[in-house]
Amino acid sequence: MITLAEITDVTGEPGNFQVEVTRRPRFVDTEKCIACGLCAEKCPKKVDDEYNEKISKRKAVYIPYAQAVPQKYAIDADNCIYLKSGKCGACEKFCPAGAINFEDKPQTVNLNVGAIILSPGFAAFDPTGIRTWGYGEFKNVITAMEMERILSASGPTEGHLVRPSDKKEVKRIAFIQCVGSRDLNKSRNGYCSSVCCTYAIKQAMMAKDHVKDLEASIFFMDMRTHGKEFERYYERAKGLGIEFKRCRVHSLEPVSETSDIYFRYIDDCGRQLETQYDLVVLSVGLCTPPSAMELAYHAGVELNENRFVESSSFDPVATSRPGVFSCGAFSGPKDIPQTVMEASAAAADATRLLAGARNSLTRTKEFPPEIEVASDEVRIGVFICHCGTNIAGVIDVERLARYAETLPNVAHVGRNLFTCSQDTQDIIKNAIRDKGLNRVVVAACTPRTHEPLFRETLKSAGLNEYLFDMANIRNQDSWVHAAEPERATEKAMDLVRMSVAKVGLLTPLPSISVPVNQAALVIGGGISGMVSALELADHGFHVSLVEKANVLGGQARHLFRTWKGELIEPALQELDARVRSNPLITLHLESTVGSAEGFVGNFKSTIVRGKDSRVVEHGATIIATGGQGYVPEGEYLFGTSSRVFTAIEFDKLRMVGDRRMKQAKNYVFIQCVGSRCEERMYCSRVCCTHSVQAAIELKESSPAGEVFVLYRDMRTYGQREELYRKAREKGVVFIHYEAHQMPKVRPLEPRRLEVEVFDHILHEPLRIVTDIVVLATAITPNAATAELADIYKLPVDADGFFQEAHAKLRPVDFAADGIFMAGLAHCPKPVDESIAQAKAAAGRAVSVLAGSSIDLEATKATVVNANCDGCAMCLDVCPYKAISLVSEEEAGGKRNARVEVNLAQCKGCGLCQATCPKDGIYVAGFSLEQIAAQVEAALAG
């Protein structure tokens, strides 16, 4: 990892790039820095904290934020007194590790790489100086980024919702949407930033959590909650009393004596209203920062007129330069799940280029054979870390060491300045050997960062790595009780006693490794499935591709163009040809998966074709079974009138040149048919863009015809917004309707229809005479979803789509290892996003298939055969479906049932152990006995 780095030049070609990187000086040696924070404590220079949006201060030597990686300090050269005037140097004097290096100089690093991924992210739009909102001028107008910090428990106000001017608790708050988005007057950004509607709802809901009787209003144009589960979130916000006001706010004024913000707006009934708010939050949009534009320039990548990376819908993470990929907001505004999908997709595309070199530069470490300790008496070594002065400055470590010596089974106690340093590892190793230690306790910082290091030390001393425990006397003691050294020392004694009590009960655990069958199964031969299969085959893995129809292509066969205007059919044909000609892909048409067993690395699935069935063995599974169009039976005369179509039918009929389409003059599109309603409380994401795009084409081919789009919220998110603007320019008429006033369609004279909709501007029903009505119908899960959920024991969400492992951070993975999803089976999405997810799923699968075996943590559920009688209480409790019931017949004919744990599927969460009424199952290393021993020890003091 190279931090503080900038790319200054890229030459070469895919597979062989020369990258020149300029590394700015950190002035802190990351090898030596232990992140104790003494430097920042002693540094006299206070600087506005950018992470807290300058609401609070930091020092000139700092860690940008608590989760920063690496957790190492850096000196801000623009503000450091020593670097500017040569005086001070307090940090250098006080640093216990000697990590400060004022001589650090910029360095140029030259790298030779095969592929490049650009993910510089975005900058929030800066509304400073724009008179309308008064940001920078009125203290109580803040940006959403500032609001984010104010709401954060670790932020400058510790999560108290107070306003900047007078620190008064906020009682009335307004959010203004589309600040720096969808706006070519006050900003250069015509596009929609895609994420602000949902984040404003989130902030309003969090704010309501903080202040009970808070009145929160969101002023918006279109509420764009098009993401998975977002519509339900929107509904929940409405239920909580958050007010949504559909209007633009033309200006804000301060109320001088109170610093409140005075608001004048016109509501959707045309009434002019006035009100005041304590605090106004500007929902600022996303844009590309100058530094990212520079990066694009150096990397030789073209940006479009919105200053985002230009990419093809069919190759969504590629850039204009082969071998250079981009992901995240660099290629357009998007939310976290989409960003994470693109990240995995870019990784997949990059590793595809590098597939030939896979595993060629990896090294493995050798360890001595393990010493048998099971039957020996317990001999515990306790190593107490001073952590410079971080621990020893508060806790009386000498007293702690003397105390540790008195604890049962403790054979050795050592103290170290830095227990994590390399020489201390040798000290620990020697102590294990010389004193015959068979359990080790390190009293230091947190096992979350340092357990792996010490486990490795145990391994290299020939001791099983699980015979180890850490007492967290820094993060959870000396640092949080700094003013109470006596109490902190007592707590440290308790913590060491707890660890000693636990470690004595630990037993060696075997290392677990499962072999991997380096082949994949892709279920679903639509565009997502084909892309996944090709990506995997291009990585060199064998793929079985299962499709239930007799052709490939899925729903994409019915689509005309992507939102960028690319024709879908030729792209589909090319994919089809590549899949069929790829020697590594075995195609199973007219086939389905009938049953499956196994787990990550070792699946066995039965592929059924008519009466034949065959078993395929594979290490990873990708489910891309797609979705289907909602059939609006009986709605808006669908099925009765020959002039009412679904959007897909409309595309198809236009493609084949249907007579009705040729003769028609007027068209009405009705949005949200089957979406955003009680039965399907989700947005189908693609329909607004599709209708707008179709409307433009109709207008372009016959400008005299009239085209109406009846919508609830126009959700042309991201750069799709340009289509919406273009459609309005072309004269397409957009009429908003509310869910409680749905449009009505009536048959008129032969071949004509009348659509009635309540017009909010005219305040009266409007009747439109039209030739064709197009219904923008919902995307629904298809039947295969439920079937496969059953076969592979996978979760589905409330809407019937597959449930990902984590809505934000793991949008492609299932909770079960080795199974991934792509496309409409996950949720409604357009072609480009399906392809990104398909590539991501392939990339995630490659991470499983790349090695011939997978090493697993040994912290697993373990069945106690003497106690378990197979009552099956734990079966359905396991979230990973790792527990199964087995039974065998005894000699006397008695059936002995018990449960069995699949180690590859078990994650060691222990829900089974907390359920079992008879101690029949426990998690190795965290058994109830071991936990109770810690509790007992904690209370023994």
Add this chain to the structure above:
Amino acid sequence: MSFEPKIIGFTCNWCSYAAADLAGVSRMQYPHNVRLVRVMCSGMVHPRVVSQAFEMGADGVLVMG
């Protein structure tokens, strides 16, 4: 003498235990009365252990996760 309760906290390695670490990194100061037991998921804590903690003299038990 003022009452000094003994509190046992069962904390999940992935969230609340990490949060307690972060409280340290942020140097938040809090009363010394709590002793945290790290578990891999708060769901692995059998209610029996909670009642045992009370029987052994805990004044309060926190299960966080």
Add this chain to the structure above:
Amino acid sequence: MAVKVAQEWLNSCSGCEISIVDMGERLLDVLAQVEFVHSPVLMDHKYFGQLGSGRHLEIPEAVVGLVSGGVRNEEHLEVLTEMRKKCQVLIALGTCATHGGIPALANSYRNDEILERYYSTETTDKCEEVPSEGLPPLQDSCTALDEKVKVDIYLPGCPPNPDHVFSALVSLLEGRPVQLPEKSVCDFCPTVREGKGGVKKLRRFLQAPQYGAPGEPLDKMRCLLEQGILCMGAVTRAGCGGDAKTPRCIAARVPCRGCTGPVRKNGNQRFDMLNALASNGVDISSLPESVSLLRFSGAHGLLRPSRKGKEA
């Protein structure tokens, strides 16, 4: 030489004694080797001498003492203490002796509440006052034997299966350790188990469980708990079925009521059952109450009068 056996019943219904007799012809084998020196249910042996002349309660010495019933009043305690003194090996016979049994359900109430309800409420015959003479004073609660004296062998069951009474006695006579089932009722339950995740609410056992034809073997029937019927099998010690193995209630397609007490000696049937149900996502508020999950094992302080009992 015959081994001397003393038998006593405390807060007992005599079901356990019947269970001894219920060994059938095997009883003859046992009787050939043992001599009952004291057994109020069978023999007219007086505590204070045959003519009532003794000053102290006296029970003859014996090798094996069989005690059924829990300890409810001071007389029970006195008899139990004497049994412990005179017997080398003390067996707690039946769930009342091991875990308090049905009478320990009364532990949910204070003694004055119980007496008031028994003697003064309109549901009972009128009685002017609670009798005070000739009755041994009640203890604060109904306890199991091991809360008062050391118990060597536990033979739970309501009543214990005669097969286990027989095998326990034979083992003792032959100097072998007594072996009883140690797992739960499920260990011997032949019904089909697939997981409890499908159960959302529990229903009262008013309708028969689902199964095929009347003669269909039990191993074709789905687990009763998985059918949504509260079955205590998973938290109840096995053994009710004796050598026949199949749990007695299950054999009649009736859910286990928990009569052999908890699986682990110190287990808590109510706690373990509610926890396991809640873990499985079963709405435990669908149970009208949960005290009765301890209907056989309310001793050892597991059932206590509620604190607001006074006002109620």
